[in-house]
Amino acid sequence: MQATSKQLPKSTARQGTGQQPRAPKPRRFDPLAMLSNPEMQAALGSGLLMLIAWAASGWSEVLSVILYVISYTVGGWIKAKEGVETLVKERDLDVNLLMIAAALGAAAIGYWNEGAMLIFIFAMSGALESYTMERSKKDISALMALKPATAIRIEQGAMSEVPIDQLAVGDLLLIRPGELIPADGKVCRGESSVNQASITGESLPVEKAEGSEVFAGTVNGEGPLYIEVTTSAENTLFAKIIRMVEEAETEVPDSQRFIKRLESVYARVVVIATAALIVLPPFVLDWSWSNTFYKAMVFLVVASPCALVSSIMPAMLSAISKSARKGILFKGGVHLENMAKVKVVAFDKTGTLTEGVPQVTDLIAGEGYSREELLAVSASIEKLSSHPLAEAVVRLAEEEQVELYSTEENKSVTGWGIEGRIDGRLWRIGRSDMLDEQTPAEAAGHAQWTAVREQLESEGKTVSLILEEERIAGMIALQDTVRPQAAAAVQKLQRLGVKVAMLTGDRKAAAGVMAGKTGVDLVFADLLPEDKVTRIKELRGQYGQVVMVGDGVNDAPALATATVGIGMGMKGSGAALEIADVVLMNDNIEEIASTIELARRTQRIVKQNMIFAVTVIATLMLSNFLQGIALPFGVVGHEGSTILVILNGLRLLR
Structure with a gap:
């Protein structure tokens, strides 16, 4: 059930039966x-x-x-x-x-x-x-105290206080100002700042509004929030951190x-x-x-x-404790010991060196079409797809407030893209590989489009064709954006004498462009998950101790193979977090260099x-x-x- 479909009470007056636990005051050192x-x-x-x-x-x-x-x-x-x-x-x-x-x-x-x-x-x-x-x-483990016993659940407009272990995915909760957030969820009403220091190590509160993600164990600020539970109690980020702490202690x-x-x-x-x-x-x-x-x-x-x-x-x-305060969790002293000897840090590209969210960079309209028309058509057909590239097109249309068309017969075309009818006309959006499969006569007629595609792909972009019936109406180019701190993180590692590698499933052209933007030393492209494992083994054989940084399920085997696996805590998959030896709770890859320095010290x-x-x-x-x-x-x-x-x-x- 979608959060927006739930009935929200108009008043935030207390209707529960008990007092929601408040955030504890920061613990200061007392001799x-x-x-x-x-x-x-x-x-x-x-x-x-x-x-x-x-x-x-x-x-x-x-x-x-x-x-x-x-x-x-x-x-x-x-x-x-x-x-x-x-x-x-x-x-x-x-x-x-x-x-x-x-x-x-x-x-x-x-x-x-x-x-x-x-x-x-x-x-x-x-x-x-x-x-x-x-x-x-x-x-x-100070954050282990940030575990509220109860939550205010809203059912059919009425509030009741329930133990957090009774919460289920889809429940609607009220978080009053100053209270601890009891479960991972998404905000479906309200605006407030949330102190996430216990989870991410961030010193400043983060603004939250409708659609924002919130985490159990963090502290709500001045405004009431209504959130929809998205994760069961035992699988929250908070629960995973507690398990990591227990492992680190043993x-x-x-x-x-x-x-x-x-x-x-x-x-x-x-x-x-x-x-x-x-x-x-x-x-x-x-x-x-x-x-x-x-x-x-x-x-x-x-x-x-x-x-x-x-x-x-x-x-x-002491070192593990200091790292934890900065949002870097070690699962044991052995990993800190190994970090001090690292010679190579290998990054997965998508979601690690990059934001992992593709954006439309170019929308090229053919003769007889306008850019606004093609954006409206593309977004209208793509809006039912959950593919990241489709979501990027729909997001751009929303940003530009483009009015969408009514579509019929929408369906995905396996291995190619998606299609649908608008006013009886068949529109298709998908891979540009068809330009490589043309007859000589067709190729001559589409030479201009082929040249444009080659230019876009040389810039590391993913190119899709927009077809009306059998005619090429335009092209859409999309590209993942580099994390703002990626280049600085790479430079810091290189100053420590550590080589930086990038592992990606992208094509060599796209990988090369990303390598140029980040300054990595080694680039390995066109990799399947098992290929990443092979590359990590090769790097260990050639250089010695290797750190692997990743966020996805496909990175889990490589994380396990590396001397030290580092998972991304905010956007990382559950598999990556379970297998990783170290977790960056704030996803700040710049901290990797300082962590290596701390390990060496x-x-x-x-x-x-x-x-x-x-x-x-x-x-x-x-x-x-x-x-x-x-x-x-x-x-x-x-x-x-x-x-x-x-x-x-x-x-x-x-």
Whole structure:
């Protein structure tokens, strides 16, 4: 049922039974917010108890030890629990158990304060990492809170409030000013501005009027809107984004998997080495048992890979979070990692480098016909067709307010075009291939039209003939328009040293014209969907990492074949969005270059973190054996480096 056929109430007065949820206020960063993190509360509590225990040591040793035990428990309980779970469930050692063992070892030889300091700083670094990841995930999935529970549905002129899961395609809804839009749909009455930042990342509201598309999870502005639901609740763009967020939270990049495997092996090596350091030196080097145990505990502290383990995920999640705020959704850190290595970005042409909406560029009338007459005839016959070229002709007639004719016997001609009768005369509109199938005599008579067609096609335009009976009455040329930002997007990628390819099913002439307008490096034309897959494989073989950008169902196989597939979120097909690894929610292809820059910057920060972490660990280990370092210095040096690598990763949130 068409939206315009529904009965619309004349009043927007509230008739529902409940209050429609309002848009939440923008979430601002609050430094005090981290205090609500349970791990941070435990870490601070542990530190406070450590200070009280240290102060009490001067007048009551027993009370001091009791307070230290409580400090150990408060600060180390969460990490000890994680370590035990890893040991029991996975039969593996991790850095949590190493730190707890080192703290207990320090306490065993009387260094209660040093052990408490280790627990406190270790708990603090863990809380900071936990808070970083939690905040990054909130930045990605904050829009999940923009899910209204109910909607105001209009049936037979009456309003009722219903749960959104009861909405069906075709339902008519009222969206009051300031309310969240509960479903994807089209405006059938009203005008307003809509804040789409939660979906597209656009900072400014977008004006909506009759016929405009709106999305679930966006916020209506000052005017009431009546919308017709066009998509079921589980298939809305909003629902797809939520699924992407859930995937992004569970997928782990290859570098993090490597560090996780390394941590397991490394932890075993550290435990074995610590045991050897406790047992061997008294016999081999004639050290005292207390001195040997002390150095072993220092080694256990400084050799643990805390900083190395924290080098990757905080930085990755910060980058993914920053991208999400700009309307670029990654389905996991592995795709961000791969983006940093990209050598070629391949664009589908239609709907990606171009708007995907053809426009009439030329309407050439033959002798005895006027341009207005041919436009009226063409639009009258094409108005019943849903073909994009037909829609372009009808759209032009509407723009020029041309009065249409009444037609009879309209029908499509398979493989050629469409035909219909106007005042008893047969008119046909279709492909210009018939000019290639003429007899020599006919070709001579139509030489002028053939020359015009060749000129138009050399400009990358699609040409259709207009025939009255068997006579050529005119020609229509149509062309897809280049996205305004396409050339700039290509140039930005080229400045990064990335080659840009264009894949299209269009003919070489049309592809060449489009390549000239956008400045791409490589052009592949006359491609079927399977041909695009072949080209992507060839590009990967020749250059390495390849990104594919597309929006249609026919792009889905190529998106899956590329190292990273990028789908267009606004106009992209469901198949393209499901298969894509990254989604441009605002369809702004200029952001691809900045995303590659962000990915490369993330990799640089990860490398900085890893080099710094390994250097600190190696320096502290050598110092412990060659010169000897105090346990407090080892604690501060090791755990301080962990906090520094986490803060370094947080820089990406700026």
